[in-house]
Amino acid sequence: MRNEIDVKVKDILAQDLQKGIPILWKDGFSETESLNEGSILKLRNPAGKFIGKGYVGMQNKGIGWLLTKNENETIDTAFFQKKITNAVKHREDYYNNPDTTAFRVFNGEGDGIGGLTIDYFDGYYLLSWYSEGIYSFKEMILDALDISVSSKGIYEKKRFDTKGQYLEDDDFVKGERGEFPLIVKENGQNFAIYLNDGAMVGVFLDQRDVRKKIRDNYSNGKTVLNTFSYTGAFSVFAVAGGATKTTSVDLAKRSLSKTTEQFEVNEMDVEKQDIIVMDVFDYFKYAKRKELAFDVVILDPPSFARSKKYTFSSAKDYTNLLRDAIAITEKSGVIIASTNNATFGMKKFKSFIEKAFTESNRKYAIEEEFSLPSDFRTSPLFKEGNYLKVLFIRAK
Known part of the structure; x- marks a missing residue:
């Protein structure tokens, strides 16, 4: 059995924990240097009253997580x-x-x-x-x-x-x-998964509901541009939904072979699809120059990305990204705007959309909203945990 360390926390953290907020914010402690990873903490308010037990695990702004509010529960x-x-x-x-x-x-x-x-x-x-x-x-x-x-x-x-x-x-x-x-x-639909090959396995499970919606309601007879396409999962569902053509764009060289594989395991003709290894921002310039336009444009960038020429932060640059997408979206086309950045909420995300369309001098309507699917359970008291925000936007 692991030793438990008595720790008094500041009143603001004590109040959060009593409400059930699960994260141990770093600024709720007087000092954290003496706390070792994996230590079990008996957390007390400034008056010494027991609040809960947590463990030390340094992660972003938190130094750990609440595990139980039962003083007699053993962490085993x-x-x-x-x-x-x-x-x-x-x-x-x-x-x-x-x-x-x-x-x-x-x-x-x-x-x-x-x-x-x-x-x-x-x-x-x-x-x-x-x-x-x-x-x-x-x-x-x-x-x-x-x-x-x-x-x-x-x-x-x-x-x-x-x-x-x-x-x-x-x-x-x-x-x-x-x-x-x-x-x-x-x-x-089929996905080829690798559990033994680096940090990523081949598909992001949190977009399951979004992919289904694209297949079932937004793809039939449409041209679809899938940016930051990773292994082409959105493209697979678009083809399954009857898209006339998909274009998958990603900077990573392996995206070509990985996307090809995903089409093949679904017995789809890869030759009829475009898979382009290119910086997405360069592709937008190329598409505008060639006067290309798409019925559906999917934007699912990482929260932060850096290439040789560009640095992208979704918190700062999503409006610009969206403006580039609007420029190559057909009239009455749909932009599927997604972000997994936990540092801002849906209200702020919608403000990016508003700004981009205003600057592009186009009107729009939000048709669908998605957050995490039901298997990605979240705590209602920890909004950062429900990080996924997806909007289906009709560009008029």
């Missing part, structure tokens, strides 16, 4: 098993859906343990650790997962600075190794 394998079992129950509909075999089983603070996510890929589980602190509980959490579910095999991703300490060849943890690509289904 049984604790983690209870959290994981509860999370699995909430995903029963996903487990029972043969058309979707990839989804999130455990979503950090939304399921009661900030800093940890667990994804399911057709019998395999992928654990992502977001701090050294949560990683220090690895054996307990693996034991808890084994009790809660049966699996073919388990893989992991370390999303914190490892400084060379924890480098496995292929992120394999236990069970049987997968044969990659692993073909999973999402709403009936």
